[in-house]
Each structure stands twice: as C-alpha cells, then as structure tokens.
Amino acid sequence: MSKKLNILFLASWYPNNLLPFNGNFIQKHAQAVSKFCNVSVLHIIAHNQDEKFKIDTAENNNVYEVIVYYRKINSNSPIHQFQKLKRRQEAHLLGYKTILEKVRHIDITHLNVVFPAGSFALYLKKKFNIPFIISENWTALLENTPTQLGTITKKIVQKTLDNADVLCPVSEDLKQALQKLTANLNYQIVPNVVNTNTFTFKEHSAENKILHISNLKDEHKNITGILDTIKELSKTRNDFFITIAGNGDYHFFNQYALKIGIQENLFKIEGAKSTEEVAQLMQSHNLFLLYSNYENLPCVISEALVTGMPVLTSKAGGTAEMITDENGIVVPPKNNKILLEKLNYMLDNLANYNCKEISKNGINIYSYEAVGKQFLAIYTKLLSK
Template identity: 30%
Template structure:
C-alpha cells in the first residue's frame, strides 16, 4: 500500500452507461490532468429516488487515469418522502463503504478533487474529517445565474447550508468561467479561486478546410429550454424571409414540437435535424460547417463554443456568463440572450461578413488555449500549490 501517490476525483456528474454524456467535460478535464498526475476518478451516479438500480462497478484504466463507476443498489417504495430519505442514506452508505475499502487496498490520496459540490462535496468533507486530506472544488454548473430554473437563490436552506460548508472547508476553488467564479467568490467569501476553462480534445476538434456548397450554420446541444431552441428557430425563420442562401444543422435530441415548427414554417429545405450523434460525429459536423450558433438563456463556459473555435468556426452567441471570455470581434458576435431581433441581426451579419474571419487563425488561437496540455498544466499548478500549503510531500 502506497499512500499519497494519486489524486482522488469525486465528481457529482460523470459519464456512465445510462448517461454517456453526463459531465463528459469533467472526464476531459480528467484526461488533461492525467498528463501530469495520477488520477483516480470514483463516481457514484445519481439516478434519483424514483429509479430502480442494482449494485454494479465499472473500472477502466488508461495511462495515469483510472475511472471507477459505482452504481448504488436502490429499489423505491414509491413513497416520495420516504424514498428520498432512503436514497440519500443509501448513497452515502455505498460511497463511504466503497471509499474505505479502496483506501485500505490502494492507500490514501494526496488530495481530493470534487467536481460539482453536491453530493460529492459531502464525501470530501467526510474524508477531510476522518483522514485529514485536503480537497479542492471545481464548480461547472450555471445554477448561480438567476435565469436558470431552480437556481441557487431558489434552493432550500439546507441545500445552501451544504454548499456554504463545502466551499468554506475547501483548500481552494476553481470555476470554468471568471463570470460565475466572481459570483461564487462573493456568495461564499472564497479567498482562493482559480479560473480554469473547459478543455477540448484538439486531436478531434481542429481546423480542416471545408468544401460544403451551402453556407452552413451549426447548433449542437440538448435542444432544451436552457438552449432557447425555439428562439433559435424563430430567428432563423425570420432570416428565411430575408435570404435563403444558407442551411442550419441542429444536432441533438429533438422533440415532436421542434419538428412540427420546422414543417409549419416550411423550413424543411433549410433546417436539418440529425438527432443525437456521437462526440466524434459532432467534430465532423463542425468541420463541415461555416459558423456555430448558440442562443442559451444561461451557461457557465459552454464546451461547444470552444470546440467550434478549435475547428475554426466563428460563433454567434448570446452573451451569457463565460461566453464572452471565449468570444471577441476576431472570432464571433455576441448578442443579448433574450433579444431575438439582435440574434437575427447577428446571424445576418455573420452570413454577410463571414469571409472576413480567418478560420485557421481562430482555430490556432483556440487550440493553444484549450488543449489538454495547457488546461492540465493549470490544474497541476493548483495541486502543487495546495499540497505545499497543506504540508503534503511530493509523490
């Protein structure tokens, strides 16, 4: 048993069999950090108190990255309050039991790194109290924006109390955007906060000369309320009354209402629905497009924006949270998140001035900023500083 030779990651969101895209940006961070550190990710997926689940453990090792997914056993009684209590008890019992056994077999970690504080942050508090191991917290959620439904300001007293305790005991905090990082700093009086952006697999998302004939706008998302998909559709319908020399590709799980809107507005020849596609296919779609569009009501630091930039696509986006930290006059156009006329003007301007953007330069600048090595090094520096201030020897 060799103590302190790895960093333990405890993510509240992480890809698993049932939810392959849940927290995939955290997984990419793990891959980036594993270029510099031995990382063990132990994820306890949260499927909720209404879902019947069985105990199952998945494990995968790639280089210095070990990923373990532990599904907790739970069978609901279909009594709402009772099931929520039982589920939370089962979650913490399963997690603590597994972690204790893991520590006995593989030794204690040097640090614990929490991603999305609730519920994983409570496990970090327990580890700190029992084993005196410091932890850092990375927050990726956009729930600190008032435009988000069920945002932090509407949550229960108990939820807020949990968050405050987690942030108070953390050695330091990181956020993927400076905008929401500043909100966290003010809300929780955080003294040591670092902005480390989302990372991109630049081997997959990179510039490639495209030869498509029709000017193509691309949107990739869950096509949900957060992404303001009907605002996007209304804006493109308005664009179709001005000019029709374009195509919009919508990538994501579309609803019957989305399809009906497109048909009712006679946009079938202009808008393509692909449904949900693989991560690799997203990269291909980006390389075959001319511009990326986003009109979200709230975000933190959206991965799709920087992935599009790495492919050399200029972006038209609503100016929410950290988007303005990635987009400037050289690589895109920002609009108000709730102004469809302004978004339409941005779409029209992009179509008219696209030839002025240098796609190769956009790609090169984004790749230099968001690649695994660059982002991994920033986390490595935070780890080194935290270990030093906590009196932890090197590996």
C-alpha cells in the same frame, strides 16, 4: 515534484451505464489531469437493483474509474431520507476503499460539482486531512436559472464551498455567483477542455453553413428563437443552410420549422450525435450559433473554436468571456431582431475571419495539455503550503 501526485476525482456527475453522457466534461477534465498525475475517479449513483452495492471498475484513457451503483430507496419520508444519506456514504466508502487498493494513498481530492458529492470531500478532509479543490460547472448556482436550491441543499453547498482549499469555477461569471454563496477567497478560473485529437482544424468550405448543437431544451437553448430568426432571414436571402442536432425532441422542432414556413432545402434538424460526429459537423460547417437563455461555459463553443469556427452566441453565463472580435459576436438573449442583424453580418463577412488563428488560440486555451497544466500548478501550490 518528481513523483506523480495521486488525485481523487470525486464526481457528482460522471458517465455511467445509466447515464452515458452525464458529466462527460468531468471525464475530459480527468483525462487532461492524467497527463501529469495519477487520476482515480469515484462516482456513485442510485439504481433499482437487487444488490445493495455493485462496483464497476475500468481503465479509461489512463484514468482509473470506479462507479458504485447502490440500491435506490424510493420513499422520501424522514427516516428514508436518513437512510439515503447513510447508503450514499457507504457507497462512497466502498468506492474509496477500492481506489486505495490500487493507489495506496490520495494527495488531493478534486471535487467536481459541489453537490451532492461534496459531503464526502468534507469527510475525507476532516477524517484524513486530505485537502480538496472544487471544479464547478453547475448552472443551478447562477442567479438567472430556473433551478433553485432548496434550503438544506444550499446549506450543504455553502459548507462545502467554505471548506474548499481552492475554488475553480469554469468562468468569471460563475465565480461571481459563488462569491454570493461563500466567503472563501481562493479562486482560480479553469475552463472546460476539448479533445484536440478529435476536434481538429480543417479548411472550411465557402458555403454559408450554420451549425447548432445542444440538448434541444427550448427553455434553455431557445431553439424556437433560432428558427423564428431563420424564418426572417429566409425572407431576404437563401444563400445559407442550418443544421440543428442534439439529444432532445428534434421531431418537435422539425414540425415547428415547417409550421412557420421555413423552406425544407434551408435546414436539417437531427437527433443526438457522438463526439466524433459533432467534430465532423463542425469541420463541415463554418458558423456556430448558440442562442441560450442561460449558460455556464458551453463546451460546444470551445469545441467550435478549436475547429476554427467563428461563433455567434447570446450573452449568457460565461459565453462572452470566450468571444473576441477575432472569433465571433455576442448578442443579447431573447432578442431576435439583433440576432437577425448579426447573423446577416456574419454570413456576409465569414471570409474575413482567420479560421486557422481561431483554432490556434482555442487550442492554447482549451486543450488537455493547457488545462492539465493549470490543475497541476494548483495542486503543487496547494501541497507546498
């Protein structure tokens, strides 16, 4: 196809004025696709505001973004639930009309996260015969997560999955979870992306510097498990330093580390970091550690690999799919004894990892170019049917 396709990125989550980091991995997917297609993003979000609807538009890295803020309905009575659905549909239609004023027509809807935006993808397919694919990243669809889908939500999710033309989970693990929800057999696994202009390879120092980046939610990322293991590690060696950072309650974990007796010269626990700051931290450390109880396909692992960091991670969701003997080690979740053993081993053998090769392989899998081409191939095949 010589003419660029017009792709509607319909996003259940997306960075906005209220939640600036929400679904930033979707934004990165949109930017990856924009290398090959015309991409317009539509996201709606409820807000306590006077106006019934407020539309923000922006051009961001070659992506046309339309965010519709709609006046929030706070009651949950049956009549108000119906009004919420009606208002969401009106917000989607307003945003869609705004996009059509710029691009005239849409070739494919690319739904990002099946719920709650999936209902509008179904509407566009039924009303205008616009096919849609789904990029899926929602941990709630996995079996071993604390979030459980309600009966109505599950039915909406299943209907949307059943009617999608192609399902694009980010991992084999999530694909297996989707197969229990839908009879749809059209799958293509496409991973999350990494901005390889920001996350770049840099020669790492010979120091044993461990890094953990996350949302610092303990029930999810098991920060206390990491710190308990670091305490045990410090009983036999002190030739290491760990940095933990994220947009959670880092003060609590600072106090926890001191309470269990970790020496202050062995750790640093800080708050949220910008994307650029995360990249700099990865370039200045030489071992990435993730010890989650559950996961999907964590962007921080792919970012660490692209910068050339070997990774020590728990087996959760798709993490094991990202790790080979050449770039890291996988341990069971919630098993501090094995984590300690493998952490000791990796600290002793960091020099044996080929960090340049780790970075090269990571770029080949997770770069905007690589992922954008995968989506273009999916779009082209779909439209050729």
